[in-house]
Amino acid sequence: MAELASLAGAEGITAAELSGIGAFSSAVIGFYNLEAKEYDRIPVDEDTEVLSFLGNLSIVDEEPRVHAHVSLGTRDGSAIGGHLFEATCGATVELFVREEPGELRRVPDPGAGLPLLDL
Numbered sequence: 001m002a003e004l005a006s007l008a009g010a011e012g013i014t015a016a017e018l019s020g021i022g023a024f025s026s027a028v029i030g031f032y033n034l035e036a037k038e039y040d041r042i043p044v045d046e047d048t049e050v051l052s053f054l055g056n057l058s059i060v061d062e063e064p065r066v067h068a069h070v071s072l073g074t075r076d077g078s079a080i081g082g083h084l085f086e087a088t089c090g091a092t093v094e095l096f097v098r099e100e101p102g103e104l105r106r107v108p109d110p111g112a113g114l115p116l117l118d119l
Contacts, residue, residue: 023090037113
């Protein structure tokens, strides 16, 4: 995620759609607990297939921010998914960054406890 944000900063990308497939050797995903206003983090310490990687690049506090969700398939055919915090590429990751015109900006939302898109 830090590498994607760094790419966006270096290339001046202020709005983009992300999608992809591939494989991770490990990941940390999460589920947002609205009551506690924090993510429950779920480590995934095994090889997985990236069944779906969807997200966007936006601006928060003048810095690029990646917001992505993944669905991961495990060796036994089950799936797990959630907000993606970090991941290590496995055999390959085919990720598309589709730059959009303009700027996506996030602003703090006290009710959600998160920076949400300012549309």
